Amino acid sequence: MFGVSFRFVPRPFVSCLFLTLVAGIAFAEPKLAPLPKVVPALPGEVQPQAPGEKQAAPLPRITLQPSVPGVLKIEYASNGFIEVAHALVILNSDETAPGPALLKAQLIAKLVFEARPKLSEVDLSLYRAKEYRGLGGPPPYFTASVPKDTLAAFEAIPPDNALNYPRLWFEVAANGLSRSPSYELEKKLQYEGPTNELRFEQLEQTLSQHFGSSKGTSLFHGDPSKPLAALTFDDSPHPLFTPLLLDLLKRAGVRATFFCIGRNALAYPYFVQDMVRAGHELANHTFHHVRLSGLSAAEINDEILRTNLVLESLSAQHMRYFRPPGGRYSRQVLKAANALGLRVAFWTDDPGDFNNLGTATLEAKLLLHLRPGGIVLLHDNVLQTIQVLLSFIKISETKGIQLGTLSALEATLAGR
Secondary structure, three states: OOOOOOOOOOHHHHHHHHHHHHHHOOOOOOOOOOOOOEEEOOOOOOOOOOOOOOOOOOOOEOOOOOOOOOEEEEEEEEOOOOEEEEEEEEEOHHHOOHHHHHHHHHHHHHHHHHHOOOOOEEEEEEEEOOOOOOOOOOOOOEEEEEEHHHHHHHHOOOOOOOOOOOOEEEOOOOOOOOOOOOOOOOOOEEEEOOHHHHHHHHHHHHHHHHHOOOOOOEEOOOOOOOOEEEEEEEEEOOOOHHHHHHHHHHHHOOOOEEEEOHHHHHHOHHHHHHHHHOOOEEEEOOOOOOOOOOOOHHHHHHHHHHHHHHHHHOOOOOOOEEOOHHHEEEHHHHHHHHHOOOEEEOOOEOOOHHHOOOHHHHHHHHHHHOOOOOEEEEEOOOHHHHHHHHHHHHHHHHOOOEEEOHHHHHHOOOOO
16 A cells, blocks of 8 residues: 655645645554654754753763873773773874874773773774864874774784774875764754645655655655664764674664764774674765755765765675755755665654753653654764663563664565
């Protein structure tokens, strides 16, 4: 039923068809929290404060003895099973070559493990002083991931052969055009375009929520009659939280879809490869995490294509899904994504984990919107998400809903 796509319905009939179908839908559904709706984007709307509307509690830090010049901070976090530390380092002008940067990274990794022996992993991000703008700015010059059992191998890398270690990356060449990232949170599905196009998006969303559809340019919902929901994480990878998250998902036996930012994937390729080895799915979240409104068609294409090229070079996966930052999209965005073979994927369950709600509130909001065929939106760089994830997975299972990838969710729509 309703397996046909309505993407090419003549536009003059969209509003009438939308009103008729919505008025005619009267199914005896279980009482569930209201689903998000596609709404018009408001020009000039003020973005929420980043990284959220409430300040997260500060992470514990490690102080090195002896101190090392250029170390801005070393933070660590736990997922309840393992601890991981991340060192943020600024390089001076005579350290911005692979050899000197490697020597500094080797020293810092050794001292961090000595300062806190219970750590399972130390990750490092080394920036040139003139380029550092925080984790959302230009990518670092040199990164490395050092699980404890590889420390000896990491320390043994000769300075003239910095790539003789699989969990290391440094900038071989400039990465091209840079754009300022958007810190807008994915709170609403916001369409930018004329009213008839907006009505069409609302129609397609409504149909998919009630019937499911394997066609169309957007993926709003899976099959509501199947006990499966997709688990998705935006903004991947992160040098502190991604290894903690991957460890939890392995323990739970759950596979997820990671919407990766291209510049993050470029700078931390080993975490992307970890995702693939663990059976997770990669997806596209633009190269710079930019709000696509206001960009030209060529610029939109560049943001999506560059990310595809990075992710596909790091995996054997063909990219299938794209999610626009902030949930803002338009006809141009749909056209650019579809031309690259991508379906624009949205969500049904967004608890606002980036707002640092507190673990009890976060879990309650997650469960309130959980439903068969739903799409859960979380972020891989929020500690509270890591703290509630196992409980959420277990409760989902007791409710008879399995969590999986977007591809698994879409597979349930075959033939619809």
